[in-house]
Amino acid sequence: MIELRGIVKKFNTGSASETIAIDHLNLTLQEGDFVTVIGGNGAGKSTLINIITGSLPADEGLILLNNNDVSGMPEYTRAQYFGHVFQDPMIGTATDMTVIENLALAFGRGKTRSLFRWSYRKSDVEFFVKQLKTLGLGLEDRLYQKVGLLSGGQRQALTLLMATIRSEPSYNKIKRDYVRFFDGDKRQAKQEIEQIFKNATENFKKQKAEVLASNLNKEEKKQKINAFKADLDKTLRQYDVTKPVLLLDEHTAALDPKTAEKVLETTDRIVKENNLTTIMITHNMKDAIKYGNRLIMMSKGKVVADIAGEEKKKLTIETLLNMFVTHSGNDMLSDSAILGN
Template sequence: MLDINQIVKTFNPGTITEKVALSGADLHLQEGDFVTIIGGNGAGKSTLLNAVAGVFSVDRGSIMIDGNDVTNLPEYRRATFLGRVFQDPMTGTAATMTIEENMALAMRRGEHRSPFRWGISSKEKKMYRDELARLGLGLEDRMSARVGLLSGGQRQALTLLMATLKKPKLLLLDEHTAALDPKTAAKVLHLTRDLVRDHHLTALMVTHNMKDALQYGNRIVMMHEGKVIVDVNRETKSMLRVEDLLAMFEHTSGAALDNDRMLLG
């Protein structure tokens, strides 16, 4: 479903702030894979996700989604294939627009937006109400409220719902629970798991929580200095503990895992 082939990205080349963020990263996902990504500070986890999303173009290598070469496609055109949830709950929704308007925007992801068709129909409103109800946050009764009035957790849950409203080829989750309190984070993670399972999604989730990385998904990938250094499959993953992960990382990278936000849980 996703083929990341030897991608290289250097930010600010030729200056004192030069930073090699990706140095030949390679990753291949099968349909239905739910991969969690962990790694130290500046390992290139978020950069990898942003490279797939098209936030910037890569210097070398190629990215294929479901057989389509998207390496040179701009961000807005890659959106056709992708559902995205960001670390900052403010990023995924339009604060000045209503809940239902945000959902209507997400429903039309990758489709032609006509200046002659109404932006939201009463038929879809009914569907959105049902979808919101499954969040259990009471948002189904506030569909015409501005998203800016919601809490961070509510906004993140809504963003997640929007990302899967129209089934994406690939769901990108960039530390999407990092800005939430532990209780809300757990709720959003459960929702993530349910949505991925129910819609048979392929997903890539960056996390700084080792326990979450073990608990969710069927594969764990570790990154270090812009490369994928460890790739653990389903069979091995179910037997791993946090200590095993740490040992594995230190063994392969020859360095201790330094992530100042890392939760060993």
């Protein structure tokens, strides 16, 4: 869950050109919410995302990630909890590095003490190939090519994958994050999580000992132990509270319509498969209606409309345009938003 409370962001404070980009904004996203954001040029959409990631400091307000205030957390620490994709396909990937090196870099995000974070193991390659295949762009055959050679659409799809791919966090990291993001007595939370992990591990050891002492053959023993180990892993991973929040800032705006649609469909699939909490800024009203379970409209740094669930499903471009005219004052709408293409 992510919650923004009373966020204010001004630019050029105190000068004649002072702008209030975000004006006492409140917004709460539940786990798995996929929110599309529309609003005219200068409404504050990008600023909002930049404040969430910490690339811009807010002047006022709190940013709570799983009830924990991350406002003071530096951008590089926060980065492991957010996946950010920009409009410009040139941002987000390292041009001079190969497809696989880029993926390895993203995969290692949040890992501590890893000096060569773009190095990868043989076993990772198989995983990367599987993930690339899901994009349906043939990138799995271009693992060792530099990213600079890819088209804009291919790069955006790769950036999207990089924003959401990550190696399974270590058990110690799961425990640490559980305590860090716990709302309440953190000392007690630490004791509880330690106890849960200890019990589960001891239970696994007991199961293992029983299998080893049984008169099954070697292969059967191995299979049983592996199944118990997988159960243990699944149990402990339930306590991982820090899946990345996906932040998309017009990430398909620079692509041709066909490629844009493909990247959007990929986005939708990744979000649904992983139940990712997502904010997607778009100027395309059709896409804003089609994707996600919730739509917000921004104007002058405020949320002026917030439509979810069944009501969102009933939205049409016409109703959105009318709403836009009512709420948006002087904000400009682009032609593509109006035409919905």
